[in-house]
Amino acid sequence: MPAPAQRRIIFQHIDEPGYTNDLACYVKHGGYEILKKSVARPPAEIMDEVKKSGLRGRGGAGFPCGFKWSLVDRKSGKPIYLVVNADESEPGTFKDRYIIHQDPHQLIEGIMITCFANNVKQAYIYIRGEFPHGARILEQAIAEARAAHFCGPNVLGTAYGCEIYVHRGAGAYICGEETGLIESLEGKRPYPRIKPPYFPAVLGLYQCPTIVNNVETLCHVKYIADVGGDAYAKIGTPNNTGTRLLCVSGHVQKPGYYEYEVGKITLGELLYEVCGGPLPGRKFKAVIPGGSSAKILKFGESFTLKNKDGSMRTLTVEDIPMDFDTLAACGTMGGSGGVIVMDDSTDMVAALANINAFYAHESCGQCTPCREGSLWMKKISTRMVHDTARAEDGALLKSVADQIAGRTICAFGEACSWPTQSFIAKFGDEFKAYPEAKKAVKPAGALDLV
């Protein structure tokens, strides 16, 4: 059976010949009409549509967007802020890049609808430092939109006003964590804050109620404000509504970005049909389905899951639908939509060492288990590749990982331990056999991963 067709809502105009990132082009394609419609509605109505839509955050955690908005403290009398998380940093993820560079006004319209619905008068776009052009494009787009009264004071002639500013990060992954991002926006080191009490919805930016939403999520809000929550909820699958941007990288014929209804395409269809399968003469070995912190899946393993009616079903890796809930039931996550594929040429110890080097570099250093643990996981796995490997190193790595997860202020503790825990669980034999296996001559063309 052929893979289902893409449904491009957010990426409707991405890579479209002749489509440019300026205001005139956006308006010509119907841009800002939904904002016009929205500012004439009661804000509560828009919030209701988002709640009904079932939209789940596209940044990684999949938290329901309407519910997030409902948690905002609206009685404090303090201003409410919107912070746009454009810090796209999870390895394997490269979707927001294209929205920002090619269709920035789509994001700005989504921001303005969100701000209007939540009575936000000040929004900041926190964009990662490695997108210097992206930051300039957004600043230019905001200036254009402001001149045309789509943002700034008196939006579209109403009494409502909202400013948007771009704030550049400076190369730290931890700024993608929402409370770390807020600290960074306040001009500090991005040490994540402890929850409770620092839930952004109550005590966020400048200790004021704050909504932190991902770039893609806000683009979905724009679409929901147009078609309505009920219509949006019909897209995708129950509890996994809408479309989602999937980014595929690594060992496939056609890496790239694709937009599908959530849960309507399986991992197998995505990799074999959409992405053209493995490279010539190779076989798929493993896949990380939701950014590098998501637990790895091994081709050949299968999962027995309970159906709603109590019966059981068995899924192979290829059968898993790319939604939030099934991936979670299979012990991993949809995360940020970054799918990283490894074929049978991949040295799993070296691949883990590569990931561990990333997390050791990016740990903010605030919590001891993470600061020390991520570094030791890097040191042990790198030693296995470049120096002496011992059969018991896998168990040692796992014991370090097991002492990080759940013992840190933020989810980075989990993010850095899940790769090690899952690599050892699924490829433990390869780790055990490594001292012997590495004596063999490396095949020609073998790549260093660490």
Next chain:
Amino acid sequence: MNLKSATLQKIDEVIPHYPADQKRSATLPLLHLIQEDVGYIPAEAIEWVAAKLGIQPINVYEVVTFYPMFRQKPIGRRHVKVCRTLSCALMGGYKTCAEFEKQFNTHAGPAEVSPDGEVTVEFVECLASCGTAPVVLIDDELHEKVDCAKAKQLSDQIKAEAKKR
């Protein structure tokens, strides 16, 4: 502090982006502007930013020393950042980096300037363009699918610019 007038103007524009009692928020934007102007963050800039924002120099210093993109030493005329992270490594990122290092006679590790002071080669973490791996950011320009041949070609261009000057 000897900053260009355009930089000073941008600094005065960016501070009011934040509430009047939250000027500290402008720390990162100011450091970016100074680094773009001077090429790095000199020690006097830390004092200058602190005074400008009404905070302590240590508040600025802790920011400069945390974020990987801020540097306290000058770098080469061109800054080559090769992505090190998994998707790029799976497609040959380590070879790409080695090629740049060979071309400019630098060594793996943190940002190092070539002996002639022309080029800094740095092996950095994920640049968020994994679908076109391996990727390289040269100053503000992203280059995609940079294998060894393309790395050599880009290096030759940089060398040619140096000769022209």
